[in-house]
Amino acid sequence: MLKTVFKGKVWKFGRDINTDIIIAGKRKYDTLDIKEIAKYAFEAINHDFSKKVKDGDVIVAGANFGCGSSREHAPLVIKALGISAIIAESFARIFYRNAINIGLSIVECKEASEKIEEGDEVEINLEKGTIKNLTKNEEYHFKPLPLMMTQILNAGGLVPFLSENNGYQIKQ
Numbered sequence: 001m002l003k004t005v006f007k008g009k010v011w012k013f014g015r016d017i018n019t020d021i022i023i024a025g026k027r028k029y030d031t032l033d034i035k036e037i038a039k040y041a042f043e044a045i046n047h048d049f050s051k052k053v054k055d056g057d058v059i060v061a062g063a064n065f066g067c068g069s070s071r072e073h074a075p076l077v078i079k080a081l082g083i084s085a086i087i088a089e090s091f092a093r094i095f096y097r098n099a100i101n102i103g104l105s106i107v108e109c110k111e112a113s114e115k116i117e118e119g120d121e122v123e124i125n126l127e128k129g130t131i132k133n134l135t136k137n138e139e140y141h142f143k144p145l146p147l148m149m150t151q152i153l154n155a156g157g158l159v160p161f162l163s164e165n166n167g168y169q170i171k172q
Helices: 025-029 034-038 073-080 093-102 110-115 147-155 158-164
Strands: 005-012 058-061 085-088 105-108 121-125 130-133 138-141
Touching: 034 073, 058 110, 058 121, 073 093, 085 110, 085 121, 093 105, 093 147, 093 158, 110 130, 110 138, 147 158
Parallel strands: 005 058, 058 085, 085 105
Antiparallel strands: 005 121, 121 130, 130 138
16 A cells, blocks of 8 residues: 655755766666665765655655656665655656666656755655655645556555556556
């Protein structure tokens, strides 16, 4: 069952964070162990990020998060680090789908992207379409994901969804 409410500390990034910044392409050749690769996440802009991030933390970023190459390692390392969700003004389309397909919750909300600061504590409610900034006592609203994407997240990603549903079937 999909966890629909996330609460965590914010790590803030700017706009146009590409997949090479998230995880350098050369790292995917080091090992097949995604947890090992995740140790190098964001190393180009925050060298110790993987050592500081905690399970449940949230990434907040500007526009075009996940642009660049289509490698699925980018959302995989974020999920492997224990990040519960990403809030951004917008996502590169391929990153957006890769995140959903591996079961990583993502939210597009320009206001939250602009107002939330690193270190703030936030609570995201996917069903209600709300983000509460518990540090600043503010609330922001976003359009919840479509039913199909919610069902994929609920299953833990696309492969588990297809396995559970004998292929592509939308539950009503």
